[in-house]
Every structure is written in structure tokens, then in C-alpha cells.
Amino acid sequence: MRALILLPLIAGIAGCSSLPADPSRADRAMAEALAGRSAGAPQRCIDRSTVSGPQIVDDHTLIYTQSGRRVWVNTLASACPSLRTDSVLVVRAFGTQMCENDQFQARQPGELIGGAICRLSTFTPYDKPRREKERATPAG
Template identity: 45%
Template sequence: MRGAVLAAAALLTVGMLGAGKSDPLAGRIAGAPVRCIDLRQLNGPEIVDSQTILYHQSGKRTWKTGPVGECASLRPLDTLIVDVYGGQLCRNDRFRTVSTGMSIPSGYCRFRDFTPYDRVK
């Protein structure tokens, strides 16, 4: 009986964690993708999942990008190491990740285009 109660509690906890996730782009409208974005106005990056990286610009705009093709090392809570040339971040610029507690970065991945998402008023 006790095992059944613990199993039910574990399932409830897992269900609550999954339900707590929200779409970081909810309430926003996508614009036309661009090749480069200006880094001076951005906060981030935020790794959402293996295909989504967000950069936040003030409270109104969020830029969405991701890797070209597969980037197996891209996971939430990892640190992104970006090779920046000049003041812009552009499609095909390279990045790597470092997992928490690790010191050796992953192999290189490349950025896709950057899509602006603006908050709906």
C-alpha cells in the first residue's frame, strides 16, 4: 500500500512539473526572419530545447533561433559559448555548449536565421 502511495505521489509530481512549463513565445507574433541581430540590445541566450534558443530584447521583442541541423549537445541549463565577430550575431555563426559541472565544451554547431517575436498589445 505504501509503495502505491509513493508511486502516485511521484506521478503527480512529474505531472505537475510538466504542467508548469509554458510557451515562452505565447502572446507574441512572429515577424520575418533576418540574417543578423545586434548584440548590444540583447539579453540571453536562453536555451529552451534542442531546437530553440531565445535572445530577449527589452520587454517587447524576443528573437528565436536554433541550430542548423542536429546539435545533440544543445540542452536547457547548459551554457552557450558563442563565437562573435563584430557587434552582430548572424546565421551560420558558430557556438558550443558546456554542461553544468563540466569544463570541456561540445563540438561546434551553427545558428539558423533569427525570427523576431513581438508582444501583442
């Protein structure tokens, strides 16, 4: 009976190890997400209801998308060892915003117990420039 209990435990522990991130894949993902965008001033918080994501780039970079024109990049202060591209994040946020220092756990699909507790950092907005037509105000 003990063996039956230990096998799933051992299998779960073995599944926690991850391969090193492919830097070229992470670089490509960042380049694609930020193409044609300019960085703005970092913000402490973003409104959870206006963003989708995250896109997990690597063990220390998350990208949230806001209405196609803006993306928010969160570069964690330190690497989150359980963060992988297929992770599901469980964020401990209070209210309607995600903020710097909010904690989260990365869980793999089918996993009941999350990995290490990690913290969000500041959110840097990257915006597409407005087209000339959008800048013009109608004559009134």
C-alpha cells in the first residue's frame, strides 16, 4: 500500500524539474510581442479586467495584452523556478488590479499543488504609435 502512495508522489516530484529555457525562443517571443511598440513609464498596477494573458516568455517574463494596442511586460525581480510556458498562474490579487509584489504560483496542467510562490514586479506598457488619422480631431 505504501508503494501506491509513493509512486504518484515520486512522479509528481520528477515532473517538477524543467529543462532550461530556450533563449532564442524567448527572444523571438519578446520581439514579436513588442514589434513596433514604444515603452512607457513602468506602473505599479494594472486593471485585471482590461488585460488578457499572461503569455509566459520565460521564468522571469510575463506579457499581458490590452486591446491590441498595448502590451504590459512584467519582468520579475527574480526568476520563478516553476514558471514554464504552459503554466497556469494563480495570482493572489486584492481588488480589481494586479500590482507589484502580488504573489502568484505557477501550476502545470493537471497539477494540484503549485510550485514556488513568486512575486510580480512593475508593469511596463508598450504601445503602438497612433496613426495620423487617429490623432486628428474632427473639426467642430
